[in-house]
Amino acid sequence: MRQVLTLGLLGTGVIGGGWAARALHCGVDVIAADIQPEMENSIHEAVARAIPSLEALTAGIPMPPRGKLTFTTEPEVMAAAADFIQENVPENIETKRKALGAIARATGPDVIISSSTSGFMPSEIQEGLWHPERFVVGHPFNPVYLCPLVEVVGGERTSQAAKDSAAEFYRSIGMHALLVRREVPGHIADRLQEAMWREILHALNDDIATTSELDESIVYGFGLRLPIMGMNQICMMAGGEGGARHYLKQFAPSLDWPWSHLKAPALTDEIIDRFVQGTADQAAGRSIRELENIRDECLVAIQRVLAKHDVGAGRTLNAFEKRAKKRVERA
Ligand SMILES: NC(=O)c1ccc[n+]([C@@H]2O[C@H](COP(=O)([O-])OP(=O)(O)OC[C@H]3O[C@@H](n4cnc5c(N)ncnc54)[C@H](O)[C@@H]3O)[C@@H](O)[C@H]2O)c1
Structure with a gap:
């Protein structure tokens, strides 16, 4: 799987904003996509609010230069530029399948696509997805920039390599990746x-x-x-x-x-x-x-x-x- 220099975000509400702040603070560029143009301001504000807390949390730790944040209302543009995609659209199975289906073919097959879903099982979401083996659930906790836990869950068609690479990426941005052994609704x-x-x-x-x-x-x-x-x-x-x-x-x-x-x-x-x-x-x-x-x-x-x-x-x-x-x- 790819080295993650650019994180792509699909959906930039509460959770998307949290992912952006954490990744940027750890030196990863972020390209954020949301269908609502007004979310551009909102994600910049969310990041600006989170950065002082992240700086306080990591005081004394040598951090790389902060990443660069860009925004688009075209999810395919985000997908073409991202090395790893984190999906954070509303908790509705059809919305998630549709949004992911629309971007999957704009990515390389080696780009991991991870969903922040709170409760859906990865097998439910990856159905019909182009290259489903690179799809995982990476379930975070609010506020994502300060809570280190991320539950990494694979579906029936997810490869072990995808789960391992997702966990490694999350560790690289300061998280505790908990590899969930078996998918169940609501994870652990x-x-x-x-x-x-x-x-x-x-x-x-x-x-x-x-x-x-x-x-x-x-x-x-x-x-x-x-x-x-x-x-x-x-x-x-x-x-x-x-x-x-x-x-x-x-x-x-x-x-x-x-x-x-x-x-x-x-x-x-x-x-x-x-x-x-x-x-x-x-x-x-x-x-x-x-x-x-x-x-x-x-x-x-x-x-x-x-x-x-x-x-x-x-x-x-x-x-x-x-x-x-x-x-x-x-x-
Ligand atoms: N809020 C929490 O505490 C929490 C915690 C962990 C996980 N989650 C999960 O994270 C996901 C997002 O939750 P949230 O609270 O950030 O929701 P939210 O409503 O704050 O944000 C969702 C965003 O997705 C955008 N969106 C909708 N359809 C889209 C599409 N097709 N393409 C691109 N953007 C689209 C909306 O415009 C909105 O900005 C959900 O699956 C939720 O279960 C939430």
């Missing part, structure tokens, strides 16, 4: 997020808690531990000296109690109102932009602390630093 992380999301909707529906109380139950407790070790290792520690086996024995009976629901409740107007009003109360007049600034400053600070202990996303940052120093030594 969104399944976990959805399980929590379902319970939140039930709690709102049953009037058990407000959105604020639900968020308190996360951020002051189990959520605070998660960036360090994840759920499973934390549970092992909850078993004390008895470890994982003791933990499972202790909590096994509760698995039979009706603590949680499997099916989500119907999304009624009442739940939607509770959610919308609750989260607006929590924002307490702060704009999305102000909330994003708080989120991003904390994401940078947390990752720099984790790096000191070489755990979680801090480990990814340390690996990226090593790589950057090697590149400088070789130059």
Whole structure:
């Protein structure tokens, strides 16, 4: 597969903008395509907003000169110029198939095409695509410029080489590529997020808690531990000296109690109102932009602390630093 000097983006909304900032900061040129001409301004603004956080995150790491950003409303023009394409159009199977079908033949067959889809399986999207073996899912997390995880998933017709090359490209822009063994709807992380999301909707529906109380139950407790070790290792520690086996024995009976629901409740107007009003109360007049600034400053600070202990996303940052120093030594 090709060396990635130019990243092509198909769709430049929330996720496309995040990919652009991350790649540009890592010295990769970006050609971004969106059918809405007004997205040109929007992607430049998104990149300008993200760069200070990226600079703070990578302070002390020798970074290459920033890449160059260009924009087009013609996806084929983007496809002809790109060494790797990341698709970020809305989460609709027909929209994705149509948009990818339109650009595939404008690329070389050695150009990897990756989809940011949150839930579709790669086999569903690659059906009918020209050279489907180079198609993967590369599912990122918002904000893409600060969250290092990308789930790399292959479909029935994806080659191992495409999965490996996609993972290698993502590592080169500072990400943690998690190779998902088998395609399933929602990949891995969104399944976990959805399980929590379902319970939140039930709690709102049953009037058990407000959105604020639900968020308190996360951020002051189990959520605070998660960036360090994840759920499973934390549970092992909850078993004390008895470890994982003791933990499972202790909590096994509760698995039979009706603590949680499997099916989500119907999304009624009442739940939607509770959610919308609750989260607006929590924002307490702060704009999305102000909330994003708080989120991003904390994401940078947390990752720099984790790096000191070489755990979680801090480990990814340390690996990226090593790589950057090697590149400088070789130059
Ligand atoms: N928002 C998130 O938190 C998040 C996280 C991970 C993955 N994703 C996935 O990323 C993808 C994009 O999500 P988003 O939140 O950025 O959406 P978005 O609505 O913010 O942006 C989509 C963009 O695609 C453009 N578009 C639509 N059709 C197009 C076409 N045919 N060619 C080129 N551009 C086209 C639209 O004009 C728009 O600018 C979805 O598949 C979503 O599931 C989203």
